[in-house]
Amino acid sequence: MPADILVRRIALAASVAVLCAAPVLPARAQQQQQKYTVGVMPPGGPPPRLADGTIDLTGHWFPNGAGQGVSGRYGVDPAALRQFDPNVTPETPPAFQSWALAKIKSMTPTELELSKSSVNCMPRGVPAIWLQNPYTTYIVHKPGLLVQLYEVLNNWRLIHLDGRPLPKDPEPFFHGNSTARWEGDTLVVESIGFDERTYIQPNGWFHSDALRVTERYTRPSMNYLIVEVTVEDPKVLEKPWKSAPRRWTLGNGEIYEFYCTNNLELEELQKLREQELKQQVK
Numbered sequence: 106m107p108a109d110i111l112v113r114r115i116a117l118a119a120s121v122a123v124l125c126a127a128p129v130l131p132a133r134a135q136q137q138q139q140k141y142t143v144g145v146m147p148p149g150g151p152p153p154r155l156a157d158g159t160i161d162l163t164g165h166w167f168p169n170g171a172g173q174g175v176s177g178r179y180g181v182d183p184a185a186l187r188q189f190d191p192n193v194t195p196e197t198p199p200a201f202q203s204w205a206l207a208k209i210k211s212m213t214p215t216e217l218e219l220s221k222s223s224v225n226c227m228p229r230g231v232p233a234i235w236l237q238n239p240y241t242t243y244i245v246h247k248p249g250l251l252v253q254l255y256e257v258l259n260n261w262r263l264i265h266l267d268g269r270p271l272p273k274d275p276e277p278f279f280h281g282n283s284t285a286r287w288e289g290d291t292l293v294v295e296s297i298g299f300d301e302r303t304y305i306q307p308n309g310w311f312h313s314d315a316l317r318v319t320e321r322y323t324r325p326s327m328n329y330l331i332v333e334v335t336v337e338d339p340k341v342l343e344k345p346w347k348s349a350p351r352r353w354t355l356g357n358g359e360i361y362e363f364y365c366t367n368n369l370e371l372e373e374l375q376k377l378r379e380q381e382l383k384q385q386v387k
Contacts, residue, residue, distance in 0.1 A: 115158065119173060142180035146354045148174035149327030155177045155248055160324045162217050162246040165360065166353035168238055172328060178238060187343045188351040196349040198309065200228055205341045209309040215377045225372065226365035228260050228304030230281040232318045232334040233298055237307055244330075251285070251292070256360045264294055271297055279303055292322040307334060313340035328355040 153161040169175050171185040189196070212220070222229040222237075229238060240256040242254065251264040262280045274307040275298025282298040296318045304311055317337040324330050330353040337345045 127222075128199055128229055134173070141182040141185075143171050143175060143178065143185055144174065144182045145170045145185045145327050148329050152324040155246070157248050159248075159287060160292075162244050162292065162322055162324055162330065162332065163366070164355045165243050165357060166240050167240060167356045168329050168351075170352060170354055172354040173358065176309055188310070188353070189349040191349070194349040197346075199305075199336070199346040200343040202341060202343055205311075209311070212309045213378075213381055215381060216375055217307075219374050219378060220304050220309060220311075222258070222303075224370060226258070228258060228301060229255075230279040230299060231262075231281050231307055232320065232336060234260070234280070234302060235320065235332050235334055235351065236305065240363070241356065241358070241360060242353070254360065259363055260366055261285055266292075271295065275299065279314075290323060293321070294320040296320070311341070312336075312338050315340045329353070330355070340384065 138160045153163075155161050160314065166186060167173060169186055170188070171181065175181045175186055184190075218224050224235070228234075234242075234253075234255055234257075238255070238257055243254040245254070249266050251266060251294045253262040253264070255261065260280075264283050266285050266286055267283055268286060271284050272282050273360040277298050277300045279300045279302075281296035283291060283294050283296040287293070297316070299312065299314075299316045299318075301312065301314060315338055319335040319337075321333040321335075322330065323333075331350045333352060334348040335345055336342070336347075
């Protein structure tokens with residue numbers, strides 16, 4: 106056999122031996138090695154400030170870590186899908202009073218569906234707009250005024266920053282009646298007087314007329330907005346509930362017109378609920 110052919114065969118055999126001896130990575134390790142097409146948005150530089158020195162909260166904010174829409178997309182880093190890491194900042198469940206917990210557990214699947222803003226076409230309200238909103242929020246901030254434009258159902262909210270007190274006998278609004286103050290670089294908004302048709306979470310968590318909500322807004326960097334919510338409701342909860350600090354990320358997309366129209370699902374669910382009520386009477 107010619108020497109050059111022998112050398113090539115020996116080299117080929119050595120290559121096969123190396124490939125066979127190479128470890129096969131488990132599927133999970135292979136997935137971790139792949140490069141995501143959408144990752145976590147970096148924090149960016151320092152946050153902007155208004156002329157009066159306060160942190161400027163203006164921006165188009167996405168309820169995820171990516172700064173862009175991620176729903177239904179492939180190649181998204183799981184860390185970019187969420188607003189907080191439950192292993193780092195766990196969010197404890199609310200402590201309901203016994204009668205309130207019994208009421209929630211007694212709700213039928215039809216009632217639970219009808220309690221969802223995405224079904225009943227009513228505003229999510231505060232604090233649900235920060236806790237169960239998959240759509241973006243545009244904030245316009247200037248000295249003395251904070252405007253929140255919610256893409257979902259084209260809702261909006263005005264928060265005056267002039268230190269006005271809470272009303273003694275508030276008219277019940279979906280977004281409540283608010284007062285605001287600065288604690289360093291954190292904007293603290295306290296609200297009372299809520300429409301009782303809203304739900305805190307889409308799991309039947311209702312509230313009473315004694316609901317009081319405190320929102321804390323911080324912008325630690327250019328691309329991050331942190332919203333933390335405290336819920337007090339002495340008629341429903343055994344103690345106040347505090348959310349994890351939830352991160353919203355800065356985007357530059359469009360806010361689209363979104364109204365709840367021609368909702369046939371609502372009509373069908375209402376018919377089912379009427380049937381349930383008739384059966385309860387029997």
